[in-house]
Amino acid sequence: MKRPLIFLFLALVAGILTSYLLQTRYNHIKQTYLLLVFIFLIITACLTNRYKGVIACLLFFMLGIIFGGNALKRGSRLIPYTRYHEQIVLEGIVLEPPYVNKKIARLRCRIRGVFTRNGHNPVNEDIILTIYRYNLMLESGDRIRFLCKLKEIKNFCNPGAFDYRAFMKRKGIACKAYVKDGRYVVFMGKQDLPFPYNITxxxxxxxxxxxxxxxxxxxxxxxxxxxxxxxxxxxxxxxxxxxxxxxxxxxxxxxxxxxxxxxxxxxxxxxxxxxxxxxxxxxxxxxxxxxxxxxxxxxxxxxxxxxxxxxxxxxxxxxxxxxxxxxxxxxxxxxxxxxxxxxxxxxxxxxxxxxxxxxxxxxxxIIWLMPYIKGYILGFIIPTHDQLPKGIMSKFLFYFLDLISVSISALIVLLPLILYYFHRIPLLSIPANVSTIxxxxxxxxxxxxxxxxxxxxxxxxxxxxxxxxxxxxxxxxxxxxxxxxMPCSSIWFFQPNILEIGLYYGLLFLITKRNHRIARLGILAICLIILLDTIFWVNRIKFNKDLRITFLDVGRGGCALIEFPMGKKMLIDGGGSSPNFNEARMVIAPFLWYSRILKIDYILLLHPEGRHMNRLSFIARIFGAKKLRELNANINGVTISGSNNKDIPLEIGYKGISIIFVKDLQGYKQAYKGKVHDPENSVLVFLPCGIGNIRYNENTRNKPKICIVLGSKGKKLDLLFSCLKRSGCKVYSTYKNGAIRMEIKERDEIKVKEMRGICHEGI
Incomplete structure (x- = not known):
């Protein structure tokens, strides 16, 4: 087998990916089975000289499944404490100097013990500790004890969202802790740092x-x-x-x-x-x-x-x-x-x-493409070897030629991954790298x-x-x-899917082998698939015939994306529940890029406070959105109307179906007062601002088919859920169910789908 390490590496990667696909059904029986197969393959490899390459690949495939399964199974002893309603006392060591901004400190802490009513429980896990009203001078190696609220690391459950839970898990962070006041942190003395922090x-x-x-x-x-x-x-x-x-x-x-x-x-x-x-x-x-x-x-x-x-x-x-x-x-x-x-x-x-x-x-x-690119550039600049410069000029020429070739090779091969993770095309990356590296x-x-x-x-x-x-x-x-x-230094672009990334690399490989007839046929086939893929997405985004409304998970806030028939888009609100986190940039925009949306026509704010508009300034700048001036409008057959009733700030109508935005259960009753709306053909959307006003009458006869609750959490959300479910309607929540997409077809059919995205266990 020529270059066996390449095949062994691919087998190990395949094994780790297989263990990830099997993680939800991974149990002790399968572990025992995999161990027996692993031992059998080792014995077989020792007893026979035939098919050694295949057996070696199978061995590394099984190793990948075992390594990946063990890594995915690692749990945390701190996670159960995140379900406590009251605060708990932790003791740990400060691993790195805290980062302080506006009297809020964030630091990494190695927890050594948890103190509860049942006693002391030793642990050995890292957390991110946030201290408000910070007035201390903590350093690495300080042993501290503090009263805090532990919280599990969670994702925003939208398609295309960043998997923050998996990112923190790979960094070795179990969960987060919050201290309300620096006075609740007690310095317990100095302690030796664990390896490798003691050296670093x-x-x-x-x-x-x-x-x-x-x-x-x-x-x-x-x-x-x-x-x-x-x-x-x-x-x-x-x-x-x-x-x-x-x-x-x-x-x-x-x-x-x-x-x-x-x-x-x-x-x-x-x-x-x-x-x-x-x-x-x-x-x-x-x-x-x-x-x-x-x-x-x-x-x-x-x-x-x-x-x-x-x-x-x-x-x-x-x-x-x-x-x-x-x-x-x-x-x-x-x-x-x-x-x-x-x-x-x-x-x-x-x-x-x-x-x-x-x-x-x-x-x-770089290993793969650099020889092709370097040869092409050299042949273009210097057609014959007689024209090559001599001495130090030759060294400078080949140094910059190598640098340009490396930059071009890296950009070409990384382009789909850059788009997948960062949604950005750096158009001037090559000259910028050549001039700065x-x-x-x-x-x-x-x-x-x-x-x-x-x-x-x-x-x-x-x-x-x-x-x-x-x-x-x-x-x-x-x-x-x-x-x-420069205005053209970089452009924002949509996120490619796995199929498109595979087509890109397949096309790149076939282009390097274009002298073969089969490769040329493969290039034509891939170009045809790319063309069909483009037609599909353009038709879906620009010429859709249905009304689609996607309610996004933005934490405690609310946000809805309306896709009107024939392509226009409108964004309603943008979260804004956290003062230190920009939901528009970190949550809403990635979903839009995932959905292949590069243009938003309107922004509608149901809470026109300055902080909400400031957060949506990124959407307005990057997606070219404009604020909707008139609340009463008709956009491609969809009616949008405001209301003087503070309990019902917005109504959307299409094909005889009404989507009514209400603030609380009082708005729920107001929506059907006087038989203005038909409960059988209406959807109620509860905004996060007024969930606290929960009053329900068991004798209410008006029961909508669907209720959607935006944002919020805790006892009030549970109480609202129980009230709505007793009314007999189907209830969805962006906090519990993640992103929710509702489609109203031309034949007055309502379809609701949960789009949970990356709510699964982080990897």
Missing amino acids: EALRSPIRNFFKKELQPNSFGIFSAIILGERKNLDNSTKEMINRAGLGHILAVSGLHIGLVAWLSFIFIKWLMLRSYRLGLAFDVKKLSAICTIVPVIGYCLISGFRIPTQRAMIMILVFLFSVILEKQDDIPSSLCLAGLIILSIFPLSIFSASFQLSFVAVAG PILGLWVLPTGLFSISLLPVSYKLATLFLKISNFGMEQMLSIIRLWAS
Whole structure:
């Protein structure tokens, strides 16, 4: 079998994905069965020489199922305490310095014990602790005891939503805790940090203080991100500017940064060793340089926090260094797959992580596409070898040619994943990368790391090199600001589905093999499928004949998307229940991109407070939405009418069916007063603002078929549910059921569907 590591890696990935598909039905019987099959395959592989490749793939497939199943089964001992109605007392260790903003502190804490009426229960899990009215000076290693309310990490249950629960689970966070006042936090003394925080904080604490003392706040945030791996100190405007230019990867310590450190260290160590004639004759300088490069690579990973993405990138770089030591550096695909095998064996759930997928696919794409692109560009610029420049000009030419080829290859191969996770096409990513990565890799990062290495020796020299690095960073930011200021720097786009991503990569593969007749037929077939897919979605979005209303889960607030017949769209409200979270940007917009909606025609606010409109400014700017001026309107056969009755702020009518927005059960009664509406042909939508006014009369005869409750939670929601169910109608809640889609067909048929999205157990 040629390059067996590729097939073994694919088998392991298939096993982990299979374990995910089986997670809801995974039990002890299946575990025992899989273990027996695994033992049988090992014995078979030892006794026979035939089909060893197939058996090895089956072994790794079974290993993937076992690794993935064990990772998915890991529970939390803190989750049961989130169901307590009263507050509980926890004790733990502060792992990282808190991030404080407007007297609200957020920090990571390792919980060691839970104190309840039944006694003390030891645990060993991490949580995110939020302290309001923060007036303390907590540091890493502080042991604290606090009275808090534990909350389970939950997702917004909409299709296309970010799987926040899975993201936090992969980071090792069990749940969240909230302390109402800093006075409820008691300092219990100092305690040794657990591994690896004891090493990382010992290294990072003096560096963090050095940066904070010598740098301005904006520069401190960027240096904290690229050297310490802490992005919490970056302001949102700087992050948006960098993301707009397609350079968001420079803010996350990953394969790019660790690869630059490894490359610079290898070149410097090799150059230093070659200064000694005797050393060059006695040893293989290339192998010795690769061995010595391991030290700065691991050191940089520790300084940057040694988080899971950093560990994955470190494993990948170390595998490539060992391939140089073992003289296998030419077989880069096998080295990449070996790194993937090691990473997924240690962190099986990394296969679902965007950072792992982007890093791994980027490297694979560069290996695959770079020779084609480099050859094409070189042939276009220099048709014949006689025209190649000589000397140092040749080195500069090939350096920038490699940089351009790498940027183009990475962008081409990552485009569907970038759209899937970030919904953005960075149109100027290639020139932005070509103009900024050399400054980062040859100026900012090496001088910044050299400055902190001088910190124990000479503070003045360390400050001098930090200022040199900071000057380079300012030049880099000026270039980024130039690219980001251009109106065409990036565009927002819809989220592709799995089929479309597969078609894209299939088309890309066949284009590289276009000289074969079968490949050309495959290209035509894929183009035909893409054309049919485009026609389907255009017809569904622009020429739909039904009225579709989707009620989104935006927490305690309410939001509804109305898709009128023949394509027009209107958004009603936008959540706004949390002062520190923008539902429009983080919840509503991803659903619109998932639904292939790039244009919103109208915005209607039933709560026209300033904070609601401010939150929807993102929707208005990106989707071109305008505020609906007249509440009484007819849009493509759908009537929208307001009401002077404060209990019924909005009514929508279509094909004899009424959708009535009410504030509470008083509005429920008002809706059918005087037989204005037919209960059999109406839908009641309860807004979240007035659920507290719950009054119900058992003798009410008007019973609508469907009631939909937006937002809210707790005892009031349960009481409202019981009242509505006693009336005999079908009740849905965005808080309990997630997003709800209602379709009114041309034949006056109402169809209601739950669109729960990612409400399942996080991975």
